[in-house]
Amino acid sequence: MNAEAVRERARELPREPGVYQFRADGTTLYVGKAVDLRSRVTSYADPRSARIGRMVDRADDVEIAVTDTETQALLLEANLIKRHQPRYNVRLKDDKSYPMVQVTDHEAPRIEVTRDPAESATVFGPFTSKGAVDTVVKALRETYGIRGCSDHKYANRDRPCLDYEMGLCTAPCTGEIDRESYADDVTSVERFFEGETGVLADPLGREMEAAAAEQNFERAANLRDRLETVETFHGEGGEAVQSVGDERAVDVLGVAIEGEDATVARLRAENGKLVDRDRHTLEAPGGGVARSSADSTGTSADGGVADVGGVPAVLAAFIVQYYAERDLPDALLLPERHGDSEVDAWLAAEGVSVRVPGAGREAKLVELALKNARRNVGRRDECGMLADALSLDAARRIEGFDVSHAQGTAAVGSNVTFVDGSAEKAHYRRKKLTDQNDDYDNMRALLEWRATRAVEGRDDRPDPDLLVIDGGAGQLEAARDALAEVGWEVPTIALAKAEERVITPDREFSWPSDAPHLHLLQRVRDEAHRFAVQYHQTVRDEVATVLDDVPGVGPETRKRLLGRFGSVENVREASLEDLESVPGVGEKTAETIKSRL
Known part of the structure; x- marks a missing residue:
């Protein structure tokens, strides 16, 4: 559309609040909101940036939707951006790349780390450190005994599995x-x-104190390290959170930008405690977020911001798109x-209080959010690149297969x-062949x-x-x-080791x-x-091992030893203390194992 076409279309529009869409060949290029639709669309006859100018040139039509209020226009814009993912809008992507912890809604709930939680589960996170999450979940299972097994493994058992023997x-x-009692333990975990x-x-x-008193210093040190992870798990910044006063829920946002990629980190404080943190990726085309806030001064004909870049554009896009379908906090920092x-x-x-703190405890919280955002900005989208290279709709979830014998x-x-x-x-599987x-x-x-x-x-x-x-x-x-x-029907490829060739049913790729x-x-x-080699070694050891000849070591004890240490070689290298930590292995049996191996 040229300038005259835009003005002609705008003259047909009402002076009411609503949402407009620039479209080309049935595809939505850009979605915007307006207090006055006619005035706002007219402003595009003289675009304030080259990017928006290119969008207008490509467009062949403008569609509108009139709303009763400005707020309705705001939320409708957010929904349309999410639905159509327009090329020329700043777009919030669903952030599923960080681990979460879910407690399922079964009669005997299980706990697991996942990136794809069930809708019916109680979910915590996402968290920024997979290692810390794994450490904490294992410590919780050892302390409270919450199951981690699949429903298939849980059903129709007549005796406990190895997790019970290992105290998990x-x-x-x-x-x-x-x-x-189990429900009480689940409540403690939550x-x-x-x-x-x-x-x-x-x-x-x-x-830890008991282990130190017993001079079991190796275990005491292990528990000390685990305790440090637990105590820092909910993050730094707890002192700063106390500044929120009478406000029940406060969200703190930090933004980092690199090229066309932006990351918004959100911290959530409730009742004076930092209870959650997450990060979200936003995309904008061709420099749509690349400018600094000092350059972001353009205003539209009806007083709104037109094509503002940098941090302000990212914040405005995130706030509307994120909170359009969530409860707003009492305050935003x-x-x-x-x-x-x-x-x-x-x-x-x-009724949301919006503040930009310059100093003090609230400023410390904002700085923490900025640190979280900077950790993620510019992260390469390997899955998207792989999907593009193989002409797939997505490559977010990949399963790998190998055999060993x-x-x-x-x-x-x-x-x-x-x-x-x-x-x-948690979604690894193995199979005896x-x-x-x-x-x-x-x-x-x-x-x-x-x-x-x-x-x-059945999977x-x-x-x-x-x-x-x-x-x-x-x-x-x-x-x-x-x-x-x-x-x-699932897309399948092979990766050959020798020349790292990617083999598909139709062709081969030699990527850099x-x-x-x-x-x-x-x-x-x-x-x-x-994983295949590890399991092969375990199966091979199970078939016939020198443990079979050790007095006092029956089939169940052998299974526990191999389950605890992974292989006969690891059993051989274990200390007497480590051997005695296995259920069914006393001091005499441990000494016999060491002498025989």
Whole structure:
């Protein structure tokens, strides 16, 4: 549309609040809100930036929706941006790349770390450190015995599993703990994630002191390290949070920008406690967020901000799109003003206090939010790059497969899962295979097992976007034969080790060695290989080990030893103290094991 076409279209519009969409060939290019639709659209006849000028040139029509109030226009704009993801808007992307903790709604709830929580679960997070989350969840399970097993493993058991023996679960599956007591333990776990650090820190502290008193210094040191992780888990900035006074809920936002990528970090304080933190990625085209706030001075004909760049544009876009479907806090602390008069009017009408602190405790909170944002900005989207390279709709969830055996004996298969580029170990699976010295048949059997479970609904994991086979064209063909026979349609490729060639059913790729999407595939492939080899060693040790000849070590004790240490070699290297920590292994048996091995 040229300038005259824009003015002609604007003359047809009402002087009422609403939302307008610039469209081209049926596709929405840009969504905006206005107090006065005619005035706002007229302003696009003389665009204030080259980016918006390019958008207007591409557009062939302007569609509008009239609303009763400015607030309705604001929220409708947010919904349309989320639905259409217009090329020329700042867009909030769903942030699913950080781990969360969910407590399921089962009769005996389980706890697990996940990036894809169930809608019915009680969810905490997301958190910024996967390692810290894993440490805390393990400590909670050791302290309160909450189960971590799948529903399939939990159902129809007649005796407790190894987790019970290792002190990680109180075995509600077999009634080792009554339901009321188990529910109390679940409540304690939830209280920890709601901010009561002492629920876990206090028992860990007592256990550490007891270990030190018994001169078990190695265990005391381990508990000290774990206690430090627990005490810092809910983050720094607790002192600063006390500044919120009588306000029940305060959100603190920090923004970091690099090129077309922006990150908003949000801290949530409730009743004087820092209870949550998360980070969100926003996209803007061609420099839409690249300018600093000092350059952001353009205003529209009706007093709103037109094409403001930098931090103000990101803040305005985030506030509307994020809070359009969430409860607003009592106060918002920002690093600088967002500069959108319509957003200001909406927040004021909702009773939200907006502050830009310059010093003091609130400024300390804003600085903490800025640090969180800077950690994420510019993070490469390996999954998106991989999807583009392979012409897939998405490559967010990837499963990797490999087989391992020793000349046909102790054959096993591995199935690992990566979500948003990171290993999702709770969704790893492994499979014993029929012993045969044929990699192709082994791979075919492994994929047939995975596909059958998926098709029959016996696998509790979501279907992946992509399957990655460790091997070459032969392994890929075997895998695809199995998928076709079962009727499970999932894109499948192979990654050959020798030349790092990516093999698809139609062609082969030789990507640069520094390509981020190749690195992602390599991580999946290498982890599948590691997991297969590890399981193969365990199965091989289970088949026949020198532990069978140790007096006092029966099948159950052998299983516990191998489950605790992973292999006979690790059992051999374990200290007497470590051996005695395994249920069923006393001082005499531990000494016998050491002498025999």
